[in-house]
Amino acid sequence: MKKLFAIVCAMIVALGASAQVYQGKVAAGINVVYGSYTESFGIGARFQYVPYDQLRGVAEFDYFTGHKGRNMCDININAEYVIPIKTDVLYIYPIVGLNYSISSHKVEDEDHKVSKVESNHVGLNLGAGLEYEINDHFAATAEYRHTIIRKIDQGVFALGINYKF
Secondary structure (H helix, E strand, C coil): CHHHHHHHHHHHHHHHHHHCCCCCCEEEEEEEEEECCCCEEEEEEEEEECCCCCEEEEEEEEEEEEECCEEEEEEEEEEEECEEEECCCEEEEEEEEEEEEEEEEEEECCCCCEEEEEEEEEEEEEEEEEEEECCCCEEEEEEEEEEECCCCEEEEEEEEEEEEC
């Protein structure tokens, strides 16, 4: 698990280092998220890079606070195809990508001893989003992403703000 986490972090850093030379094609932002599996709110961070006019790559990290003893964090690598609805102001985009989730929950045995069980999962992201450009540097987003994992399916609702470099 540590090796996979290190590889994903290295990919995000490499993407960021190569993307920073392109003015106007890079954005970073924060999200408030709600997960249906964890039944809790969380916070997220995202980095996006636009290699082509309407196609962008997005790296995201979301952390869901504990509810009913469940915690979860997600690392997502997504592709989004941006479609203008109203020129230069409002956009819609489908989302497809990969997810790596780390979930933990507390288990109590018959002796009332509490232990923490952690599991890691790889899944697929499918969803859609809406982006409204506030000005040249800021954009507000609303999106829904469904993460399909073998034992855990989670719908994630996100509201966020992005700063475009």
